[in-house]
């Protein structure tokens with residue numbers, strides 16, 4: 001099961017960079033309706049801006065996204081998962097690929113605060129169900145716990 005693989009990758013990860021790459025790879029290989037999978041992180045020097053982390057899929061022009069823009073910004077500002085069944089009907093949407101039809105963005109929290117998010121785009125309309133939401137929210141919790149553990153070690 002994919003969550004078990006993510007937990008194993010987390011236990012073995014030496015850094016957040018290694019972990020996010022491992023998760024992106026594991027997810028994009030196994031879930032064919034996840035056509036773009038990536039992480040965004042709040043810039044430590046500018047908490048109002050998301051910065052692109054590891055990703056799999058076409059390169060995106062959106063390497064920095066203000067929290068006031070996009071579905072990504074919205075999920076970070078709200079601190080809630082955002083599911084968009086039809087991206088072209090959502091005025092917040094920032095286009096990454098003309099093939100994208102639906103999107104899910106799940107915030108990652110550490111010490112109760114949003115620090116980043118997992119963003120998935122699909123070429124299939126309304127591709128993301130409650131199963132995807134549950135899976136990605138658990139993956140986000142695992143990553144958040146890893147960040148807390150790592151920062152705890154460096155204190």
Ligand code: SME
Nearest residue numbers: 060070071072093094096
């Ligand atoms: N679609 C996102 C931008 C990021 S790309 O999908 C990779 C948004 O509307 O925020």
